[in-house]
Amino acid sequence: MDRLTLVLWIFDSVTGLGLLLLAGWALASPQLFRGIILFVAFSLMMSIAWVRIDAPDVALAEIAIGAGLTGALLLAALSRLGDSEPTQESMNRPIERSYRARTFRSLTASLLAAVAVALVFLILALPGDSEGLGAEVAASLDASGVSSPVTAVLLNFRGYDTLLELLVLLLALLGVWSLGGLPAQPVSPAVLVLDTLARILIPVLLLSSAYLLWAGTHAPGGAFQAGAVLGAAGVLLSLAGWQVRQRYTGVTLRLLLIAGPSLFLAFALYTIVAGQSLLEYPPQRAGVMIVLLEVAATLSIGTTLAALFVAEGPRNKEGQ
């Protein structure tokens, strides 16, 4: 074992151990606020792990979505929860200490420990030579229209999954709106600082989003990461107290939200009517079409994520 390998092994072990500790700490933290911060730290550490296992695309997605957006969503929810739940104690009520509760917890813990041990043994028992689909992807990459394998899988080989996934995102927003949405976020006192920050950051974010989108065809990046960054820009604006003009929150907003899924579905419908396989790209135009789809998807993902954060209900009446 050479030195580099040893160092990396130690690094990985520390990362792994850190992940477990952070997760446990985040979940067991008596204060929810601290729990959320620890969870964000956990997500950041996850992205380190992703880099270590050669998954830079995932690392980018994890930073933008797992750590950034999820963290923001959690914190926003916590601050809103504060409004409806006056006493801090009831919210962070210490867990029950009765005999029954303790027995129940220790039983659960031992059962899950057994499951964990079993899983560990199974993972160690997995065949070391299973090849997965790496070779197939590599073989078909030229025909996919893009040179980044992950993008090829996401938009072409398994583009159907991605279509459904875009719809999950839209459905979540529909769900939030169907709950009646939430009242507007109270503008934070630090608004001026945020405002200045936002004015500097927004262009940077937009630029990075565009870069990620463009890079996605041949390098780590793509619609989801780009969309997430775009969404982050929206979140930042919202935090800084920016309001979207009412006339853009009706039909315009809806059109932005459905742009990605609609284009995807229009493509699907075209292939159906043309008697082709569902979502079959014409080989020579695959690259262009994927870029088009990605642009639309990025817009929709960004808008949807931002709208999920704002979580205000749709303004139907003004919108129509």
Added chain:
Amino acid sequence: MEALAATVSWDACLIVLPLLGAIACFAWPNAAKKLALGTALAVLVSIASLTIRVTAAGAFRHAVGAWGAPLGIELLVDGLSLVMLSATAIVGLAITIYSAGYFKADVSSRFWPLWLFLWASLNALFLSSDIFNLYVALELTGLAAVTLTALAGSADALTAAARYLLVSLLGSLTYLLGVALVYHGFGSVDMAVLAGRVESTPVFWAAFSLMFVGLALKTALFPFHFWLPPAHASAPAPVSAALSGLVIKASFYILMRLWFEIVPADYSTFTNFLGVLGAAAVVWGGLQALRAKRLKLLIAYSTIMQVGYLFLAFPLAVAAAWRGALYLILSHALAKSAMFLAAGNILYCAGHDRIESLDRIAQRLPMSLAAFAVAGVSIMGLPPSGGFIAKWLMVEAALKSGQWWWAVTLVLGSLFAAAYVFKVVGYAFTQAEAPHTSIDVPAAMEWAALALAVAAVLMGLIAPWILASMEIGRAFPGAAIP
């Protein structure tokens, strides 16, 4: 036109059309009702055309993106999926018609896109042959189901929806962990490819157990049923109909698929254990249904019981038992939806669904009570209903394979079912005091419930045709009936 009909892939239409419908309903909320009705009809045309094609030309696979497994995703259209899709289409149409009258304007615009999403995701799920794609479809289905449950807006509904969401997520994650192990053990997520590669190794059984637990959670198999009664009882009636009639069947369908396609051999300890859980579900669901004070809760517990029946097919392990289970899925889909729709009419009319006060309502809604009772015939498994055919096949399988105790369970279940159905129906005939103030129920809502109920009963009379259809492309595993 005919050339178009021949080349169009109707299976893909079943996914794409409702999705487009959902998005259109979202973009133009004012026209949502018409768009949804149009979509429902389009789906019906698609399923009819698909049925004709499959009956004539047999089962087929559809390589999405023209890549084919293992690289791409494949859709599989065979008798099993066809039967599930058809049931979804029939129940879906009834729910669509019903909902056009049920929801008030403000809720209505939120309901339609969610409902079409649910319908599309169910279709996607029934068509998929890819276990990761099934995960995405499961998430879509679960999320749509939860959002629809929460639509009722009451404290009960929101709490139930939250619990349902957590269970649903837990279920899909557990399933996904199983998928991860399968992928790494056998290098594919396509069922047909896996069928050729899977061996009976510890890794496979661990992966399958994980997938099984995840799916059993979503199917509400005893003892994972705790989330179902509050959710199904507090959701809006047409949503309850979809949840009990279709959504829980989706996860069971995946289970059936996995069992048929990739699980290498039967292990009787495991299957007997499933049978015991099923029997426990029958008894527990039956007892709780008898104790229920509210109509929708009673119907929800009845669902738990009927889910128990399905799991008896595992230990019975002969083809006839699987045919019976699938027949039960179908007839239960129709009958249970009819029951929930009928209960919805009562709730709509009276503002409550307390069983002991039903007599005052029954007089005003004889058709809805009739729908409940007729659907009850199928739930009880009396001839000539679809439920009877299912019970017949399963009891026959039990006696033929010498496992009479499962036959006893089935019969016991029927007795429970009779007891709780008549607990409700009895009130239809009692003399009531002056009825409450009540709201008139639109005729379409009453007819939708009755039509489904009658369909559930008449389904028993076309059994040879359905039984032949359900095995197109794949004979059910297990010994044939000697």
Added chain:
Amino acid sequence: MNASTALPLLILASSLLPGLVIFFLPESSIRIRTALNLFGAVTKLVLVAVMARGVLHGVDYEARMRLLPDLDLVLRADALSLLFVSLSSVLWLLTTVYAIGYLENSPHRSRFFGFFSLCVTATVGVAMAGNLITFLLFYELLTLTTYPLIVHRGTEVARLAGRSYLRYTIAGGALLLVGVVWLSTLFDTLEFAPGGFMAGTEAASRPGTLIVIFALLIAGLGVKAALVPLHGWLPKAMVAPAPVSALLHAVAVVKAGAFGIVRVVYDVYGIEFAANLGVTQPLVMVAAATILYASVRALFQDDLKRRLAYSTVSQVSYITLGIAMVGPIATIGGIVHIVHQGLMKIALFFCAGNLAETLDIHKVSDMDGVAHRMPWTMGAFTVGAFGMIGVPPLAGFISKWYLGTGALAAEQGWIVLVLVASSVLNAAYFLPIVHAAWFKTPKGKWQDKRDRQRLETRWMLLLPPMATALLVLAVGLLANMPLSPLEWARLITMTEYGP
């Protein structure tokens, strides 16, 4: 589809379709409802007559539909089914007339007549069922369609009676189902055939299993046939309106049970095979016990309809008794009693209904002198009661004669004692009523009721009991004429026992 296929279906449809239409009729459209009811009943009668003629000329009426890949739904007309079909269609017509008169001005008549028609459809289906699964279908349909009739009045007592009825019949149905499914796993066919389908098959060598199945089937059928101890629902079901009780006791429910027992013993197991299995003798014992027990119980009922109910329990078991004694003569007695008991009992129930409807008399103790007010009704009642006791030449005498001689022929002399004891008991619970009605001085509140009409009650209530009483007389007097029930029973027995 030719005539021989269509006719059984038409006979079903003649009550099914009017029934379904009636459900959707508004309460107020009395004329349409009455017209539909009578049209259905008369049509059915005519169709049955056509079919009877056809069967005599050797036409094979059969309608078939595939239910499961290896099972058909079969409707078929053989001599036995024709006997039951004729009985039900004749009595349905009379009961319909009676019910129209009886329910004048009461609520929910559309619902009532709808279920009434479905109930007859189910009975006719039971009669024409050509195999066990078809039988099961209509048998369960009968359960479901009679329940609404029993609880029709909507009182608490009615609800409880309905619940009790369901407990017995649904449980019975479940046992029957298990028995039938079990048989289907052992035999290739479930079709009724003279001599049964068991003898000579491979599965016939499993007597233990077959005995268990026999017990399941008889228990399932015995609920409706009210074999003791499965009879508990019947006296409670008396809360139903009189025409329902009449139909239940004479044609529909109890008779379906008894008819099923005949089918199982003769056309499923085959009488010889069943006798060799050793299952007939226990059945005889149960029937005998039922006859005696129920007769004793009837003695102590003051409620007229309850007394009649216990009498039914007792009399229906004559059928079981007759067919389970292995021997052609007794069998003739059992089968002919299907018709005779129906005629006698329906006459009695019509009369009881008249007393209740016209004079509000429900108790035996209020009947003193009532014959002076309602001579025609009580005349019919007296004929029915004498028939039950077995006074020659009425219907009951014929049955009892064949049963008695059959018992001697089958070398079971003790059964004659049972019959005698039963007749004495019959007399003991019927004669006091007859005596009180004709010879005692009137007393009771009913005397205050004004006699406003020319007739003692509405003609629609009077005609059916008179007609049935006449039939009771006629089938007894004309027992040896061709086409009499007795001759049919002989014909049926011939096919079962062979020439």
Added chain:
Amino acid sequence: MSSVPLFALVGAGLFCIGLYALIVYAHLLRKILAINVMGSGVFLVLATLADRTVNAAPDPVPHAMIITGIVVAVATTAFALVLMLKVAEKTGRAELPDERTG
């Protein structure tokens, strides 16, 4: 890379830790966190094993699947949080009744 299965083991651990928290803690926010931790665990298992072959590019298919999974997770988390707030608004607490049955 000898260290690769390590993260799969960590993933299994995360799954179990998350599941424990999901079962034991009553507060909905904590449950939502727990679900996210479980998700991360599953993704780790899915990705890590894709990288076992030495000297070859990692299998991109699991990576694409994980990105799909991460997006699904954020979407459901967002919805779950709003649902939690609505439950809290209606019932006064962000918890589910009779926790022990869960």
